[in-house]
Amino acid sequence: MANQTGSDPHLLASATVVVGVDGTPGADTALRWAAHYAARHRRALSIVLGIDLLGVTGVLGPYESGSPAVREAMRKRGRKLLADAQQTARSLEPGLRIATRLSMEKGSNLLVELSAAAFAVVLGVNRHAGALRHAGSTLFAVTAHAQSPVIVVRPDPDGTIPEVGPVVVGVDGSPVSEAAIAAAFAEASERRAELVAVHIWSDWDFGEFLGEPSPVQQPGVETVEEAILAERLAGYREKYPDVPVSHRIYMSNPADELWEWSKMAQLIVVGNRGRGGFLGMLLGSTAHSLVQNAQCPIMIVHPAPTS
Structure with missing residues (x-):
């Protein structure tokens, strides 16, 4: 010791x-x-x-x-x-x-x-x-x-820390994303705040690299992603019926979109270590970027240890 x-x-x-x-x-x-x-x-x-x-x-x-x-x-x-x-x-x-x-x-x-x-x-x-x-x-x-x-x-430029606005959670469908969702619902309930679930669909970058049509150009992809996000949140909405929830689907850079939300949020919740390989690094880089640049407090949630 x-x-x-x-x-x-x-x-x-x-x-x-x-x-x-x-x-x-x-x-x-x-x-x-x-x-x-x-x-x-x-x-x-x-x-x-x-x-x-x-x-x-x-x-x-x-x-x-x-x-x-x-x-x-x-x-x-x-x-x-x-x-x-x-x-x-x-x-x-x-x-x-x-x-x-x-x-x-x-x-x-x-x-x-x-x-x-x-x-x-x-x-x-x-x-x-x-x-x-x-x-x-x-x-x-x-x-x-x-x-x-x-x-x-980190404080706002005027030295204050936001105490109003939504709690925003970044969702990518990974196990650590589940932990971030759970933490975000608990925080929103405690603060009596709206929860905004932000899902950024970035896998299309790799399809374009391989010469395949991006999902952005394919019909119905946003509807599919909306359904996936709603399914991820369903159990938590039942557990926290007091928390108003809205969804946002983006086809762009996760760090950029969450940084924009940090201007109006009282807390951003993200996971550290996402899905494997490139996408795991993508979520890691998102957390890294928000730590440096976000305009409101950032909560970084780690996955539960596996036995």
Whole structure:
């Protein structure tokens, strides 16, 4: 177990909302969003900070960065960041149960580890130039390897986070898409919001490459895809009769269409890892693109582990 300090280890081990903080504006936005999200879902909040000593080796050198004085200074700063974050969360949601954890391991490793027992992991992104490159390794490592849903939060240009509008889910018919649908219905029900199911049919690209007529040119393809989508949603509509649902079928780039929806949605839900081969990479690239560019929070859902 990594060297760590924290509060209430039993709480940290339960299905809490985990949020990573590091003192940046983007992390502060994620903290505030995560506090409200945890309260809405009646979950405790775990605020965590992973200190990667390797990150300062290039500046201080391996000897200095590993010295007891430097380690203690980093711990002291980390404890202050966590205390401030806890105070902020408690001021927003006074009744919220909160635990904190400070670890000397890499932040992405810590978040992936905690995701195994988490309800969700929340991360923030700064909007200024270069911020994503700075935090990219953590974002993409966690979104790729976490076992719980990962929610990437970024504010609107005016600094707000949308709390109105539909919940939008990307559907491609894969097993991980099923997990995304389930999560999206639960979120829409909790928020009393409309659910928009977006299905982008892109297989025609491969038919055109082989010299075959694309389904876009074939009669009835949209009707067929609409029927397939309705079938995918039917069981969830019965489970969540309170959720109004609409369908959208597109014959274009998934990332582009979902990015357009992110301008008016309060949450976009997508799966990570779709159908095999090229189409699996297509969905992966969609999630990757939305993490970088979407205008609202993005929930990335992973498939349930197979036995």
